[in-house]
Amino acid sequence: MTHLPFDLRPLEASPAGPILAFLATCEPSVALVGGCVRDLMLDRPTHDLDLTVERGGLDLARALANRFDGAFYAMDVERDTGRALLPMAGQEPLVVDVAAWRGASLAEDLHLRDFTINAMVVVLRQSGHEFVDPLDGVRDLKNGLIRTAAPSAFRDDPLRVLRAIRMLAELAPLGFRLEEGSERQAAQFAPLLVQVSIERVRDELARILAAASPGDWVAKLDDLSILDIVLPEATALHGVSQSPPHIWDVFDHTTHVINHAHDLVAWISGDDTALAVSSLPWVADSIEQTLGRWRAELAALLAQGAGAQLRTHGQMLAWAALSHDWGKPATARLDHDDEKPDRWRFFGHPDVGADMAYEALRRLRFNEAEARRVSLIVRHHMRPLLLAVTGLPSRRATHRFYRDLGDAGVDVALLSLADMQGTYGSTLTSDDWQPVLDTVASLLDSYFDARDQVIAPPALINGHELMAALDLPGGKHIGQLLEAIAEAQAGGDVKTREQALVLAGQLSAQQRAAALQG
Structure with missing residues (x-):
């Protein structure tokens, strides 16, 4: 029996x-396996348990659910794999995945x-647990190496190509790297991802x-020719030049915006050190x-779900950062001016990019609400930057902003801060930054502190009353x-029902006059 190399x-x-x-x-006998063993050895929190058993994976998952008042799911009947969601006092339910051996033996x-x-596995026994490590995973763990278990690992399941980068992303803060041979294989077998x-x-x-x-990991996917397989819209950003104040092409700009958006969300969510990254x-101080x-x-807002799968608004903001400039390659135009340096223009890129983002997210089977939200953010991502040009937004402009965007307007405001940093990089000055930050603060103040005055003022009159008072037919x-x-009302120009009727009468008369002229 091999003693455990960690404390269970x-x-x-x-x-x-x-x-x-x-x-x-x-x-x-049942064995702990996979990520939970790895994380226990790294002294990282483990949020689920992966189990392997010679046979009866579905039966064991069902037995766990029954014994501990949980829920059972048949994950893969052919592979005898089940899942139990078990209640934990004061915590999220524990996810327990149980799979039967894929081979004739544990090894x-x-x-x-x-x-x-x-x-690496821990065989659980009352007489004493046993640690089994036929591939010397302990050595790779100590050396910070992510190495395939077999030369055929990526061919057997091409999703492992992406999983390798995901594990690298999660373990890199601990000093892990992808083993050279495994990295070469990941690039080699990336085209097989179309089968997944x-x-x-x-x-x-x-x-x-x-x-x-x-x-950085989006860039790593690109370096290994993986990104073009799964998100060709992103690789198309390579080499698309931008004029000052931009200091990077569109691809590198995008990777920086993704990082800034992530760190901003992490700080909002409680990580006091995130902005310093x-x-x-x-x-960061500002x-x-x-x-x-x-x-x-x-x-609280970013923790809300964007759809039935409850992927949060904060998580979906990362996809908006990734896709916010996808429309630039199709709209790039170099303007010539004899008196000024040539400038790259991207007129209409938010609309083009919004449509591309929607199509890409639906292709990836995000639900309709998620795809529409990201598309909406992309379509309007320039608005805070444009509002900042003329000073703080008026109450009317703020009302229109949230009328068009709803609570996604908050996401757009936050994305604009990431966009600014990803534009200027280390060249950013207070003169460039402060107007945008002040505009974002004004938008957030209206949303959180002056909602009833600016965004959704109480109705002074309803549609039926308006039709009756002005003798108007129904319609849009x-x-x-x-x-x-x-x-x-938001602008402070209408405060009473009578003023509302006067304004409606004036606008209605203008509508009728325009119709007659048309």
């Missing part, structure tokens, strides 16, 4: 302890796994975008001082009149 007692003393005790009584099963550091279900590809990409410095020190008053409200023009009244 903290897990045994946790709310998952009774589950481990039960598993140790099972026949045939053969481990040789069929993805990476050596995921091919698009949902699995989406989920790995989402985890990569959720890791620290996600823009990618932002200039004085920029964000903390200006946005700090709404940090809790922003965190009634909604237009009500919106005009709301905008005038």
Whole structure:
């Protein structure tokens, strides 16, 4: 029997302890395997348990669900793989995945796994647990290497190409790197990703975008010719030049924006050190001082789900950062001027990019709400920057901003801060930055602190009353009149029902006159 190279007692003393005790009584023997063993050895928190058993994976998952009042799911009947979601006191449910051996023995099963550091197991027994490591995963773990378990690993399951980068993204802060031979194989077998279900590809990409410095890992995907297989819209940004103040081409600009957006969301969500990762020190200080008053409200909004799968607004903002300039290659135009340097223009790129983002996210099987939200953010991502040109936005402009965007307007405001930093890089000055930050602060102040005055003022009159008072027929023009009244309320120009009726009468007369002239 091989003694454990790590201490299992903290897990045994946790709310998952009774589950481990039960598993140790099972026949045939059950083993902890994969990421949970790896994370325990790295002293990282483990949020789920992966189990392997000689046979009866579905039966064991069902038995766990029954014994611990959880839920059972048949994940893959052909491979005898099931999942149990088990309630944990005061915590999220524990996810327990149970799979039958894929080979004739435990050793053969481990040789069929993805990476050596995921091919270590702890066989659970009442008489004493046993550690099994036929591929010397401990050595690779100590050396910080992500190495395939077999030469055929990527061919056997091409999704592992993406998983390798995702694991690298998650473990790089601990000093891990992709073993050279495995990296070459990842590039070699990347074209096989077209054989993988698009949902699995989406989920790995989402985890990569959720890791620290996600823009760097998007660049890594590109370096290994993986990105072009899964997101050709992103690789098309390469070599698309931009005029000053931009200091990078569109691709490199995008990777920086992704990083800044990630760090901003991480700071909002409670990581006090996040902004220091990618932002200039004085920029980080200005964000903390200006946005700090709404940090809790922003965190609550970003934690909301964008669809039935409950991927959060914060997670989807990463996709908006990734796709915000996808429209630039198709709209690039070099303007010549005899008296000024030539300039690259990208007229209409937000609209083109919004359509591309929507199509790409639907292709990746994001739901309609998620795809529409990202598309909306991309379509309007320039608005805070344009508003900042003329000073703080008026109450009317702010009302129109949120009328068009809803709560996605907050996402757009945050993205503009990442966009600015990804434009200027280290050349950013206070003169460039402060107007945009002030504009974002004004937009957030209206959303969180003056909603009833600016964004959704209480109705002074409804459609039926408007039709009766002005003898108007029904139709979409009634909604237009009500919106005009709301905008005038936001601007402080209409405060009473009588003033609302006067404005509606004037606008209605203008509509009739325009119709007669037409």
